[in-house]
Amino acid sequence: MQMKDKFGIKLGMWLFLYTEIMLFGALFLLYAAYYKKYTANFAESAQELNLVFGTVNTVILITSSFTVAASITAIHNKARKLAIALLATSSTLGIIFLINKYFEWSHKIHAGIYLNSDILTNGPFGSNIFFSLYYLITGLHGLHVFIGIMLLIVCGIMVAQKRIVPGNYVFLENVGLYWHLVDLIWIFVFPLFYLVI
Amino acid sequence: MMTTKLSHTGPLSYGRLLLVLGCLYILTGITVFSSQVDLGAFNIWVILLIASIKASLVLLFFMHLKYEPPLLKRTFIATIFILAIFISFMFWDVAFRQAL
Numbered sequence: 096m097q098m099k100d101k102f103g104i105k106l107g108m109w110l111f112l113y114t115e116i117m118l119f120g121a122l123f124l125l126y127a128a129y130y131k132k133y134t135a136n137f138a139e140s141a142q143e144l145n146l147v148f149g150t151v152n153t154v155i156l157i158t159s160s161f162t163v164a165a166s167i168t169a170i171h172n173k174a175r176k177l178a179i180a181l182l183a184t185s186s187t188l189g190i191i192f193l194i195n196k197y198f199e200w201s202h203k204i205h206a207g208i209y210l211n212s213d214i215l216t217n218g219p220f221g222s223n224i225f226f227s228l229y230y231l232i233t234g235l236h237g238l239h240v241f242i243g244i245m246l247l248i249v250c251g252i253m254v255a256q257k258r259i260v261p262g263n264y265v266f267l268e269n270v271g272l273y274w275h276l277v278d279l280i281w282i283f284v285f286p287l288f289y290l291v292i
Numbered sequence: 293m294m295t296t297k298l299s300h301t302g303p304l305s306y307g308r309l310l311l312v313l314g315c316l317y318i319l320t321g322i323t324v325f326s327s328q329v330d331l332g333a334f335n336i337w338v339i340l341l342i343a344s345i346k347a348s349l350v351l352l353f354f355m356h357l358k359y360e361p362p363l364l365k366r367t368f369i370a371t372i373f374i375l376a377i378f379i380s381f382m383f384w385d386v387a388f389r390q391a392l
Contacts, residue, residue, distance in 0.1 A: 102361070109364060113371040120375045124382055130336075131386060146324070153320050161313040164354045168303040268356075275355045282346045286339035290327035 101265045108269040112276050115239075119280050122232050126287060129224045136221025141291045143208065144229070148199045149289035152192050153281065159188035160278040163247070163271045173261045175254060182251040185274070189244040196237055200230075229288055236284060239277045246270045301359050312353045319346050 130137050166181035207214040208226055215223045250267050253259040259267050304312075323342040331338060352358040357368060 105360075106364060106367070109367060113367070116371055116375065120378065124378060127379065128382055128386055131383075146327075150320070150324055154317070157313065157316045157320065160350060160354050161309055161316075164304065164309050165306055168306055168309065171303045272355055275350055278354075279347050279350050282350065283343050286323060286327070286343050290323065290335075290339050292327060292330065292335050 099263065099265065104265050105268065105272075108272050112272060115276055115280075119232070119235075119283075122228070122235070123283065123287070126228050126232075129221070129228070130291070133219075133221025133224060136219045137225050138292050139219075140222045140225040140229075141288060143203075143206075144289050145199060145202070146289055148195055149285055152195050153285045155188050155192045155195070156278045156281050159185045159192075160275050162188070163274045166250075167264065167267055167271055170254060170259060170261060170264045170267060175257075178254050179251050182247055182254065186244045186247040186251070189240055189247065189274075192240055193237060193244075196233065196240075200233075232284055233288070236277070236280055239280070243270075243274045243277050246273060303356070304353060308353065312349050315349055316346055319349075 162181045162185040166178045166185065169175075169178035169181055203209065203226075209215070210227060210230055215226055247270060250259060250270050253266065319342055323339055323346075326338050326342070327335065329335075351368075357365065
């Protein structure tokens with residue numbers, strides 16, 4: 096039997112997460128610098144975003160974070176079926192999040208708010224920056240959600256195939272960490288884009 | 293002894309996870325409510341403070357950071373420290389540019 100260095104595997108995952116924090120951190124830095132310069136434009140533009148969509152998506156992601164954490168508890172407690180059900184719930188919530196995002200983006204695009212659109216290029220410069228950052232950050236975040244959903248599905252299959260078992264679930268823990276990070280980023284995206292006034 | 297405790301405890305109980313989830317829901321409610329009240333320049337700080345509290349809850353409990361060995365905690369703090377340097381230096385730069 097090969098011994099697994101569980102702590103090493105986890106530490107490696109955390110190191111990867113730090114690079115993700117820096118990636119999104121740099122984008123938030125950009126937001127902060129422009130917010131300071133174009134505060135009024137940013138506040139106006141944020142009014143354009145639908146608070147209901149944003150709040151619903153926040154609740155969805157927070158809930159899915161909980162179900163992923165609970166699935167680890169379930170596998171630890173040898174409740175295999177519950178773990179699969181919780182992982183299926185998590186990935187479903189992730190998919191609902193992306194569907195909401197799709198409607199939100201299409202609504203904005205139909206309203207003429209997209210990169211390089213006439214409304215944005217001829218409008219205030221600060222609003223143009225705000226929506227560029229909005230599409231960039233929520234787009235990159237959405238990509239992470241998509242990857243996370245795939246990983247959650249893989250975990251569900253691995254639990255069903257008994258490749259993730261009560262004594263050996265570090266892969267599930269790492270996928271969980273990734274999903275929580277996606278949630279963590281949204282916790283900052285939500286107020287910065289939907290709530291600034 | 294060569295055996296070191298890698299993870300101080302196993303996963304959190306369902307009850308504690310639910311408690312964290314409840315706190316996150318309440319904080320989301322508070323932050324949405326606070327954005328409807330005009331506090332002037334304080335609004336951005338209020339919503340960022342609440343977001344930081346929410347992020348801490350996710351990190352400490354969902355991501356299990358509270359129960360990890362010191363090495364992991366230190367690497368996390370170092371990352372946030374470096375990010376804080378980036379943020380403060382940027383504002384330092386922006387502040388001096390206005391004086392020119």
